[in-house]
Amino acid sequence: MYLRAYGIIETSAPLHVGASAGEETGNLNLIFRDQFTQTGIIPGSSIRGRFRADMRQSEGESFVSKWYGHHVSEGADTTTEALVKFEYASLVWLPVFCPGQPIVWITCPWLLKRYKQIAQISEPLPKPYTAPKTLPGRQVGGDRKVLFFNLGFMEIEHEADLSAWIPIESALKPDSLVVVADNDIAMLHDMALYRQSRVKLDDKVKKVTTGAFFNVEALPEGSILVFPIALKEKGWKPFGDSPSQELYFGGLESIGFGRCLTTLAGEYQ
């Protein structure tokens, strides 16, 4: 039996995990996505890589081998199993621009279901198009409430307190949360992503290097993700005695991407 723990990642800067270029050669999937909801994920290997690298720096190689497994070395024909295992991180809440709000955090039942399992929440899953009573919106025809977005609008159909779905240590405001349907999340996610066209300038002249025009896609600042951790034994202290620490995930770190606040919970230390 594994010990169950989990981590919450709150992005403090845009987060890019995937391929930053290559759309000219046919790559249109710039960030890693979950195949069902089409929303951004961080693969378990990336999370593991970050934890492992940080531990190597602070604790040294032998500690790393103990927790993350011994790699194959010359002469030896065996590796050791890791004591700590990571699964991919999926979105729990995604901030999206909403005129007049100006930001609401959205999720869908599918994403909440995974979060519910990981964080062991007893609350029943909210229905699609649920928002708290306190969410500001445009009142239309009596008691109907409408939220406007860039590409469409949405009618809130159910009212419920969603504060049970706000993860630990996150500063989410309970009155700016909206649950949408599983069918809508992919499109709203596309609308919410941080997207930019970028160029590389020539080394000597201030003009674009030929062919160096590319797009980049990232989860926006303020996104909240969750990932499960399984441990074979207690005592894993990646952040010392603190439950949370700033960690960098993904690429484009040197140009300001990837800073995240990571918080651990469950049976890990």
Place this chain on the structure above:
Amino acid sequence: MAWQLYGLDREAQQLVLQAKSRQPESLNQSYKMRLAVAYGLERFWGEHLRLQRSDGDKARYWKNTWDSLVKIMAQAGLKLPNDSVRADDTRAIQAMSEKLWQLDLADQRYALAVLTQLCDCLVWWTQRYKGKSTDADS
């Protein structure tokens, strides 16, 4: 009802094709529309009056875009004013402007966000259909 699209791309494509068939040169107004959004609804609406005197086709493109916006926002239950006004009718201009200024601030923001997106779509389609038409009618 839940989530509903405005269908902005479709609206924009129609607007661009109509403008192109009237007068291909008027298509460049798309970029100006996108820029004008930043100055607010009143200025955007008023621009077709300025063009009425000098260039009817360009004026029509601006007005048709406004008409589309009014139609789109109406689907979502937001009623934007849309009086038919001539450039020389000062009183009518004043009446329409009053209505625009009286819009709730939140409603203005909703309308401007959608108008911004609509103009982005116009620029997209303009970029695709610009240039000399090879149709028989040109």
